[in-house]
Amino acid sequence: MNAGASGARDRVLDTAERLFAERGPDAVSVRDITNAAGVNLAAINYHFGSKQALIAAVFERRMRPLTEARLRALDGVEAVAGDQPPKLEAVLDALFRPAVEQALDPARGGGTFAKLMARCLIEPNAVVEQTIRSDFETVVKRFDAALMRAMPGLTADDVFWRRHWLIGALHHSLLMLGRKPPGGRRLPLDIESYAERFVAFAAAGFRAVLPGESRKRSQAK
């Protein structure tokens, strides 16, 4: 939008993202942000209009690319599968790997982004509700459909709950990035191995035979 001026705007975005992740948007004042960013108090209202609009901008900047990466990955998986049901692991990989990659990449928010996402899942903040939830629902809809094709024996309810549980597991674990866990452990090694481990875990949970559905599944196939 602005030809070359205002690195101020970006500095505000970066600083706000960091502070929001540390303390939560509500606990951070516009004064905290402008001071830390080294810009004037009025800058936030000038560039974004209001604090609420700034919050929305911070979330959107990270959510949009994640959504796109997930959908692109799923496109690839479905293209490979063709008419056949896609492979369960491949679908889960398309869903989870982009998030792991983003959460481990400082250039795209890193752990900060992970905390923001986790927070947005529980925070009833109206802004967050609209900017993020809509993106997320698109993702969920397409992936649930793909998961049902990958696991034709499962009911829609089964798919919903297992995917839901796993989203919770992922976000909770990304949250621990950079934070010292109780046992003194650390987020492991590299993106590759972490995503791989998580997908293997997820696939096993997805293939679990639950008390009620065992009969239905064996009939369905």
Added chain:
Amino acid sequence: MNAGASGARDRVLDTAERLFAERGPDAVSVRDITNAAGVNLAAINYHFGSKQALIAAVFERRMRPLTEARLRALDGVEAVAGDQPPKLEAVLDALFRPAVEQALDPARGGGTFAKLMARCLIEPNAVVEQTIRSDFETVVKRFDAALMRAMPGLTADDVFWRRHWLIGALHHSLLMLGRKPPGGRRLPLDIESYAERFVAFAAAGFRAVLPGESRKRSQAK
């Protein structure tokens, strides 16, 4: 403490818990609480000393019984197992069922409690940090030890991550209590069936053969 006076104190606790869960502690003022509870503005400072102390009291009231229920359940599982390794499903049931029960029981906070717990897992609030985290670490320590006995082929890291993922999955799902999920679904049926489904899912994830550990496990047994 007080012989029979001050139902005000309890009304404040209940109201604060509800409002905290709805909007988050930071977004709720003491005026909001005292107005909604029908007590005087000064009541919170009189009964609790400060807003921070009230927050701590609200969290503690629900966390304590949950911790005790979990440890009691684990005691039972270990007593049954005797010298043998405990059954994986039994350990997971002891860890997760008390939380599900509490989250579905209005008398013990219900969905409100679930939201509070979820919030405390990400909120860097100092009060929450100390009152809850310490309880939670006791639980985690004892259960990780039991899980290692139940799954002797897994490394400590494996147990840590799988338990961690599942705690995230549980809390994320409890969070949806009373909230309309995207697909129009609802938390199912009854405690019994939900806990059962979750434990089955958890056990499958726990038994997953991860890329790196497959060889180690088959040797260990």
Added chain:
DNA sequence: GTCTATAACTAGATAGAC
């Protein structure tokens, strides 16, 4: 124990000079 009044402070937003 309960309440009113108010102190002491901080919030987000903006008007207007530069």
Added chain:
DNA sequence: GTCTATCTAGTTATAGAC
């Protein structure tokens, strides 16, 4: 585009009457 000064409204906490 940037800054200072300021406005209005909200916050927690408390002093002191009842």
